[in-house]
Amino acid sequence: MTAAIGADRQRGVRASVRRIRALIMRHAFLLVKSWPRLVSMAYYPTVTMVLWAFVTLYLAPTNRLLADAPGLFIGAVLLWDVLFRGQLGVSLTFIEEMYSRNLGNLFVSPLRLYELIIGQLTMSVMRTLIGVGGACFFAWLLFRYSIFSMGLPLIAFFACLLAFGWAIGLAVSAMILRYGLGAEELAWAAIFLVAPVSGVYYPIAVLPPALQSISHALPPAHVFEGMRAVLLQKTFRYDLLENALLLDAIYVAIGCTLFALAVQSARRRGALLQMGE
């Protein structure tokens, strides 16, 4: 019997892509056969979208801002869910491996850490598109609001929020790896810590000066300011995009570093083979 593994099949970009694809396939198998999972991904974004759509319908006749830009709240809630789903996509993909006690198998396989991270990020994109995509569809179906009316800036907003979601998701995964599944609640709650200072539904200017400083250090604040500029002033603020991209790069680097440190710590503590429910 000869080894089925040629050295060339284990090195280089193609091998790396194959391993990432395997990881994505593992989670895709899980998603496609579970309609409750698919429904639950779109459920929360859709319900919150409906809620804010009715608030808009209620306030629009007496509110000039909403009369001028009826998509102000609906667009905001849909973009907020890009951030939330983006973070959950990373964290839940990792938690899934812990629940199934599969981490040991992955870490003794040739899968590199960066490939594991890329796999998680790709799953995050898929989960976000399914979750927010469903809500976008219902926004159009029920309220005739199309998020695509924002035009090309939507792509920039989506990318910036998703990247910040990745950063938080990786940091949460690091915490879960360090403190076990007892820290799982963080996956659901962590993002809401930044919600009040992200200016999702109101301008950063309404915050107290101290909180404004924190806001300016967070990419979502720049994205939502940019969204309001598009919807209310019909201008695209490149300066805000630059700020958001720069901050995203810093936060994603921090998230990756925290995750790598948590894996190294788990290797020292012997947690990789024994983690589970």
Added chain:
Amino acid sequence: MRNLRKCYAKVEALRSVSFDVRAGTTTALLGGNGAGKTTTLSMLLGVLLPTSGSIHVLGCDMLRDRYRVLPRMNFTSPYVDLPKRLTVRENLRVFADLYGVAKPRARIDELAMQFDLGGLVKRPYGQLSAGQRTRVSLAKALLNQPDVLLLDEPTASLDPDVGDRMRTYLEDYQRASGCTLLLASHNMHEVERMCDDVIMLRAGVVVDHGSPRQLIDRYGRDTMEEVFLDIARGVPDESGEASPERMLT
């Protein structure tokens, strides 16, 4: 492995363990609960970092360059599982791709036949019995036709018939491939039958080693089961030494 130590806070799980495993042989790592078997296997796989010492597998330094050798290794352990909602075939497909198996479908079919998984490949892994899961885990461990195979309690949950067939398969595979097998087991019959060498651990120290026959003779016993009990309980061998700490080289 050379001078391997592993400390968890104030607990010293392994104390200067050194041993070589001859290529192409089957070696058993024996010891009571907490002796350091799983710790040793975990370090060989690179998922646990030693406090000090060095590990070389197939000529590669596992602490610096483990990705060069991981594609040529595989393992099974009761401490890990496969995703339960995925079918057996889906699980094997994922790991075939992770290990870079050239023709995954053909390899999975081959293993399904050898491990009698034909009727199970479309069933979710989580719906299988413990014995069936063990067979799937073994199939996963052999997907990449490894040169080094680490098995932690490989047949623990199998009935005698299936256990025997699995041992036969592993023996055949080892003979045909020249694979190096290191197994941690509490099944002394299995050890006597399969292993060329035995390394005995107690409280994180290698206390004896040799072939099963040598150990049986040295302790004046009839079976490895009796030798195991003697060593685990510190009973002297025929020379009068109580489980001497013999370093393997």
